Amino acid sequence: MKRDEPSTAPEELPPELPKVIALLSWAGGAITTLLVPLVFLGIGYQSEVTRLESALQASIHNIERQTRALQNSGAKAAAGFLSPQNALASLDWLGDETRIRMTGTDQQLLAEKVADSRPPRLVRTAYLNLGERSIAQLEVSRSLVPLLYHSLLMLAPGLVFGLMVFFALRDVPMRALRLALQENGMRKTTEEQLAKSLAIFAATLESTADGIFVTDVHGREIVANQRFLDMWNLRRPAGSYTGDNETIAALAGQLRDPATFFSTQKDLTKHIDVNHAAILELRDGRRFEWNSRPQFVDGKVVGRVSSFRDITERGRAEALLAAEKEVLEMVVCGNPLKAALGVLARHVEVLSGEMFCAIMFRENGEGNSLACATGRNLPDNVADSLVHHGQTAFEKACADIASRGGPQNHDLGDEFSGVIEDIHVNPAWAEYRTLIAKYGIQACFAVAVRSSEGSLLGFIVAHYRTPADQPPHDRKLVWIAAHLTSIAIERRRAEDRLDVMAHYDALTLLPNRLLFRDRLNQALARVERHKDLAALLFIDLDRFKTINDTLGHDSGDLLLCEVSARLRQCVREVDTVARLGGDEFTVILEQINKPGDAAAIAVKIIEALATPILLRGQEAFVSPSIGITIFPSDSEDADQLVKNADTAMYRAKEDGGNGYRFFTTEMDVLTTGRLQMESGLRHALQREEFIVYYQAKLNLATGSIIGAEALLRWKHPTRGLVSPVEFVPILEETGLIEPVGEWVLRAVCTQIRAWQKDPSLPPLIVAANLSGRQLQRNNLASTVADILEETGLDPQFLELEVTESMLMHDPKWTVDMLLQLRNKGILHIDVDDFGTGYSSLSYLKQFPIDSLKLDKSFVDGLPSDEDDIAISQAVIALAHSLKLTVIAEGVEREEQLEFLRQNGCDVIQGYLVSRPLPADAFAQLVRDGVDFGPELPPGDAGKRVRNATPQSDYLLPLEPK
Numbered sequence: 001m002k003r004d005e006p007s008t009a010p011e012e013l014p015p016e017l018p019k020v021i022a023l024l025s026w027a028g029g030a031i032t033t034l035l036v037p038l039v040f041l042g043i044g045y046q047s048e049v050t051r052l053e054s055a056l057q058a059s060i061h062n063i064e065r066q067t068r069a070l071q072n073s074g075a076k077a078a079a080g081f082l083s084p085q086n087a088l089a090s091l092d093w094l095g096d097e098t099r100i101r102m103t104g105t106d107q108q109l110l111a112e113k114v115a116d117s118r119p120p121r122l123v124r125t126a127y128l129n130l131g132e133r134s135i136a137q138l139e140v141s142r143s144l145v146p147l148l149y150h151s152l153l154m155l156a157p158g159l160v161f162g163l164m165v166f167f168a169l170r171d172v173p174m175r176a177l178r179l180a181l182q183e184n185g186m187r188k189t190t191e192e193q194l195a196k197s198l199a200i201f202a203a204t205l206e207s208t209a210d211g212i213f214v215t216d217v218h219g220r221e222i223v224a225n226q227r228f229l230d231m232w233n234l235r236r237p238a239g240s241y242t243g244d245n246e247t248i249a250a251l252a253g254q255l256r257d258p259a260t261f262f263s264t265q266k267d268l269t270k271h272i273d274v275n276h277a278a279i280l281e282l283r284d285g286r287r288f289e290w291n292s293r294p295q296f297v298d299g300k301v302v303g304r305v306s307s308f309r310d311i312t313e314r315g316r317a318e319a320l321l322a323a324e325k326e327v328l329e330m331v332v333c334g335n336p337l338k339a340a341l342g343v344l345a346r347h348v349e350v351l352s353g354e355m356f357c358a359i360m361f362r363e364n365g366e367g368n369s370l371a372c373a374t375g376r377n378l379p380d381n382v383a384d385s386l387v388h389h390g391q392t393a394f395e396k397a398c399a400d401i402a403s404r405g406g407p408q409n410h411d412l413g414d415e416f417s418g419v420i421e422d423i424h425v426n427p428a429w430a431e432y433r434t435l436i437a438k439y440g441i442q443a444c445f446a447v448a449v450r451s452s453e454g455s456l457l458g459f460i461v462a463h464y465r466t467p468a469d470q471p472p473h474d475r476k477l478v479w480i481a482a483h484l485t486s487i488a489i490e491r492r493r494a495e496d497r498l499d500v501m502a503h504y505d506a507l508t509l510l511p512n513r514l515l516f517r518d519r520l521n522q523a524l525a526r527v528e529r530h531k532d533l534a535a536l537l538f539i540d541l542d543r544f545k546t547i548n549d550t551l552g553h554d555s556g557d558l559l560l561c562e563v564s565a566r567l568r569q570c571v572r573e574v575d576t577v578a579r580l581g582g583d584e585f586t587v588i589l590e591q592i593n594k595p596g597d598a599a600a601i602a603v604k605i606i607e608a609l610a611t612p613i614l615l616r617g618q619e620a621f622v623s624p625s626i627g628i629t630i631f632p633s634d635s636e637d638a639d640q641l642v643k644n645a646d647t648a649m650y651r652a653k654e655d656g657g658n659g660y661r662f663f664t665t666e667m668d669v670l671t672t673g674r675l676q677m678e679s680g681l682r683h684a685l686q687r688e689e690f691i692v693y694y695q696a697k698l699n700l701a702t703g704s705i706i707g708a709e710a711l712l713r714w715k716h717p718t719r720g721l722v723s724p725v726e727f728v729p730i731l732e733e734t735g736l737i738e739p740v741g742e743w744v745l746r747a748v749c750t751q752i753r754a755w756q757k758d759p760s761l762p763p764l765i766v767a768a769n770l771s772g773r774q775l776q777r778n779n780l781a782s783t784v785a786d787i788l789e790e791t792g793l794d795p796q797f798l799e800l801e802v803t804e805s806m807l808m809h810d811p812k813w814t815v816d817m818l819l820q821l822r823n824k825g826i827l828h829i830d831v832d833d834f835g836t837g838y839s840s841l842s843y844l845k846q847f848p849i850d851s852l853k854l855d856k857s858f859v860d861g862l863p864s865d866e867d868d869i870a871i872s873q874a875v876i877a878l879a880h881s882l883k884l885t886v887i888a889e890g891v892e893r894e895e896q897l898e899f900l901r902q903n904g905c906d907v908i909q910g911y912l913v914s915r916p917l918p919a920d921a922f923a924q925l926v927r928d929g930v931d932f933g934p935e936l937p938p939g940d941a942g943k944r945v946r947n948a949t950p951q952s953d954y955l956l957p958l959e960p961k
Contacts (some may be wrong), residue, residue: 029166856890
């Protein structure tokens with residue numbers, strides 16, 4: 001059972017009541033038990049009395065009849081006397097149980113009939129006329145003992161009835177009492193529930209925000225709550241009812257349209273079972289929502305219940321919501337902020353009815369960009385006057401607001417919170433009051449407009465013709481308007497910031513790629529319309545990565561900012577400088593007369609960037625590589641122009657940087673071919689288009705081929721064999737050199753194993769080139785070991801070649817990596833292109849290498865070029881002093897061979913011995929052999945050349961030289 005639910009259990013009996021009822025039950029049972037024989041005794045006694053009386057009267061009548069008969073007959077009869085014995089004999093019919101005595105007047109016994117009758121007896125007497133002068137008294141009696149016996153026998157049924165009475169008196173009253181108490185409890189509970197329901201109903205009726213008015217079927221008032229009386233300003237207690245139509249008349253008197261209200265009320269009284277809803281407009285400007293419904297009791301309409309809800313504030317809130325929606329839509333759609341806030345001021349004035357609203361704010365949040373938005377009540381010239389002449393007044397007012405402290409913590413329920421009330425007397429607002437007074441209005445109060453962080457954005461001033469014109473809700477109205485103004489201003493400023501972030505580079509504040517594209521399209525449209533020329537410059541900074549990595553990214557950012565500033569100084573206001581990302585910049589030059597104008601700007605940029613840039617005390621030098629394309633001669637498409645300028649920039653960078661290049665059609669052809677080649681290379685490995693050629697190495701001491709250098713070739717599906725000069729740099733740039741280099745190692749090891757199974761071939765050592773990327777990998781040694789294990793090749797037959805520049809890129813790392821290869825069993829490691837780099841002799845002696853390869857560029861001038869002679873002799877001497885083998889590559893003439901032999905060169909390779917050959921052709925070359933022994937005269941050396949090809953057919957190895 002719920003705590004607030006009244007109990008329906010019967011009341012408890014008083015503790016003494018069961019004892020009383022028990023006593024009454026015993027008494028009732030005992031009385032009933034005794035009453036039955038007593039009643040039987042009484043009834044029997046009365047029956048005996050009646051019967052004895054009847055017998056006595058009958059006896060007297062019979063004796064008197066006999067006496068009269070004697071008097072009328074015989075002698076004795078003449079005497080007129082009946083003897084007592086005769087009279088007594090005539091009473092024999094009374095039975096033996098009846099005792100009869102007849103006595104005279106003197107109480108003398110005249111006759112007697114004795115019977116066995118024990119006392120107590122029932123006796124009846126009567127006087128008997130026995131004739132003339134003879135009167136006797138007749139006494140008849142019977143014993144009551146039988147009656148008493150029978151009465152005693154009646155105790156048994158009396159006891160039964162007594163028990164029944166006992167139980168009846170014991171149970172029935174208790175049940176009746178309990179039922180009575182239960183009924184009383186239920187009645188009490190019902191009354192409590194009813195009272196509670198009435199109390200709840202009364203409390204609900206009084207606590208509801210709606211005014212409730214109940215009428216009967218005739219439209220007469222029955223009940224109304226206090227809210228109803230307060231809403232309608234009815235001054236009488238809520239419990240006093242008029243019972244007539246006085247209240248209806250009072251309501252109608254406050255409405256703008258009382259006739260319609262009366263007509264509606266009459267129709268509702270006539271059609272009592274219909275629902276009704278309407279909006280009532282009061283004369284004081286309030287609006288009530290009226291809902292009227294029939295009241296049913298047992299399915300029968302007994303009246304109507306009308307509810308009245310004040311929707312004035314809701315209407316104002318809905319209007320404010322509509323104003324907020326309209327203002328924010330205008331802000332979002334990009335309308336001027338002043339126009340959007342002007343709409344807000346107009347809504348505020350409409351909702352107030354008396355106010356002249358002015359919203360003062362800084363449109364950009366900085367500088368003196370004062371703006372004023374007003375509603376329709378204030379003319380436009382007022383807003384213009386406030387903007388042009390109210391700057392000082394605005395500053396003083398803002399200073400006054402700032403001196404009052406930060407924003408107050410308040411809510412909409414406190415309509416005076418946060419409102420500046422003293423502006424009509426505050427000296428800080430004197431200039432503003434003077435400025436506005438000439439328009440016939442007074443500034444009465446203001447509300448500050450603050451951002452979400454609390455900074456002051458402006459303020460809203462409420463003006464009236466007289467201070468008495470202020471509606472009570474205007475302060476809350478202006479406070480809400482200030483909050484909405486804050487949202488609108490912050491939204492616009494956020495949009496401006498997002499626009500900057502979306503279209504400008506965050507570091508340099510130059511237009512970013514998106515804005516650059518837009519400005520390029522606009523510039524091309526203008527140039528095309530005026531039939532002018534335009535130029536697009538694509539600028540990339542040389543050595544920026546080195547500076548960024550050396551001095552740090554912060555210094556790199558400072559460098560980019562300084563470069564941006566210098567670029568802006570090199571162009572006109574109508575031109576555009578943009579940063580596309582990283583160290584890439586673009587310049588759009590409009591309205592140029594000739595391509596030379598673009599070249600002049602490029603030279604100006606190169607000169608501007610030639611001056612050193614100070615980065616945190618460290619001088620840094622940066623130079624540009626500039627690509628230039630001209631509209632419309634190079635292209636009329638913006639994307640193609642960007643591509644052209646980028647291509648020209650790369651050509652300028654390839655030419656050494658710090659210069660500019662104009663785009664040409666040939667550049668585009670080369671670029672397109674490069675892209676096509678890159679695309680083909682990405683699929684060449686999967687399509688098995690790579691093959692390995694082998695160029696023989698000849699031992700000058702024995703004149704026999706001791707091995708070869710493995711050279712990569714690309715068998716293009718349409719172009720045939722492609723020179724490594726074309727595709728190896730692309731493999732390096734794209735990173736494809738690593739999987740391709742691993743494939744070359746595996747192919748070479750597999751081929752060596754195949755040759756070792758041919759008994760006609762001697763043991764051969766084949767050299768494979770390592771790329772710089774491969775040498776920089778941590779797993780190079782393990783990769784080589786895995787390939788050797790996979791192919792089953794002894795490591796002594798594999799020779800690895802690395803270039804001199806690769807060795808010196810990171811000497812310590814290179815030494816460690818070469819030692820790892822040496823530990824895997826690689827016995828032959830060569831330094832390729834020796835003499836073309838910048839080797840350090842101190843490092844050279846630390847490298848675990850076996851051979852130095854004399855570069856072809858030094859062999860070409862032998863034996864006539866003195867410089868080549870000196871370098872070659874020095875390299876050979878150096879190698880031998882370090883106990884290294886010397887291999888000369890690119891040997892194509894017999895004079896070169898003789899010089900190298902005479903100066904102690906150990907091994908040669910080149911077209912004089914053989915051009916690069918496929919595996920089968922190289923194996924046949926080894927079988928056939930060549931004769932380059934020292935005993936052969938020089939004049940016959942030409943006979944020893946096998947498979948020579950022109951110089952133009954010379955193909956480079958995996959690492960181009």
